[in-house]
Amino acid sequence: MAELVFFTGTMDCGKSTLALQMDHTHASRGRAGLLFTQHDRSGEAVLSSRLGLTKPALEVDDDLDLWEFVVDQVTAGRRVDYLVCDEAQFYTPVQVEQLARLVDEMDVDVFAFGITSDFRTELFPGSRRLIELADRTEQLQVRALCWCGKPATVNARVVDGVMVVEGEQVVVGDVTGETGQVPTVEYEMLCRRHYMRRMNSSAARAQSLSPDVLPFDLDLCALPGTSEPSPDGRAGPPAG
Numbered sequence: 721m722a723e724l725v726f727f728t729g730t731m732d733c734g735k736s737t738l739a740l741q742m743d744h745t746h747a748s749r750g751r752a753g754l755l756f757t758q759h760d761r762s763g764e765a766v767l768s769s770r771l772g773l774t775k776p777a778l779e780v781d782d783d784l785d786l787w788e789f790v791v792d793q794v795t796a797g798r799r800v801d802y803l804v805c806d807e808a809q810f811y812t813p814v815q816v817e818q819l820a821r822l823v824d825e826m827d828v829d830v831f832a833f834g835i836t837s838d839f840r841t842e843l844f845p846g847s848r849r850l851i852e853l854a855d856r857t858e859q860l861q862v863r864a865l866c867w868c869g870k871p872a873t874v875n876a877r878v879v880d881g882v883m884v885v886e887g888e889q890v891v892v893g894d895v896t897g898e899t900g901q902v903p904t905v906e907y908e909m910l911c912r913r914h915y916m917r918r919m920n921s922s923a924a925r926a927q928s929l930s931p932d933v934l935p936f937d938l939d940l941c942a943l944p945g946t947s948e949p950s951p952d953g954r955a956g957p958p959a960g
Contacts, residue, residue, distance in 0.1 A: 872909035
């Protein structure tokens with residue numbers, strides 16, 4: 721029986737690499753599939769991994785009806801045995817429901833790949849619906865690491881070297897600020913403790929005695945809105 725499977729994990733855990741491998745494995749066994757993606761790091765209509773692997777894919781915009789698209793393909797004589805859907809966190813809840821319908825009514829396997837939460841630690845709407853509807857949710861075993869060496873669990877947004885926790889949910893490229901300058905928008909994986917302390921690697925390096933050595937002692941990192949930690953490892957009173 722066909723399944724809707726959601727493969728999820730943090731950034732840098734190999735989701736897109738696995739998506740490409742999944743397509744290769746099924747195609748090599750004579751199955752016919754379609755690849756979908758949205759907001760890929762390499763641009764539109766391409767599925768790419770950080771290892772350098774790429775393959776053309778169909779771009780999913782918010783107006784695309786996945787059910788109708790696949791039905792039209794089958795009606796036109798194309799066989800569709802499976803779908804590989806990368807960056808599925810960006811799909812709308814309705815599109816996720818369309819994927820579930822393709823599994824149930826067209827017997828098409830759907831392999832969806834994406835992260836669960838955004839830089840504010842809030843679930844993406846598409847990921848939430850996938851968790852609710854998927855036959856299985858698989859956590860990828862490759863774990864990204866925080867700068868401190870602990871397993872990373874949170875996707876942090878860093879603008880011009882400073883971690884931010886407010887803003888639009890989806891920012892995949894540079895955005896223009898009020899001054900007209902274009903800030904550098906990056907993402908960094910952090911453990912929960914350093915996320916809560918707003919301590920990305922740039923901030924940790926700035927606080928370190930040596931610019932080449934990060935303070936791996938977690939207690940060296942103060943909580944937001946506090947002064948430097950006291951000698952016993954606890955954050956001091958609010959600054960100012």
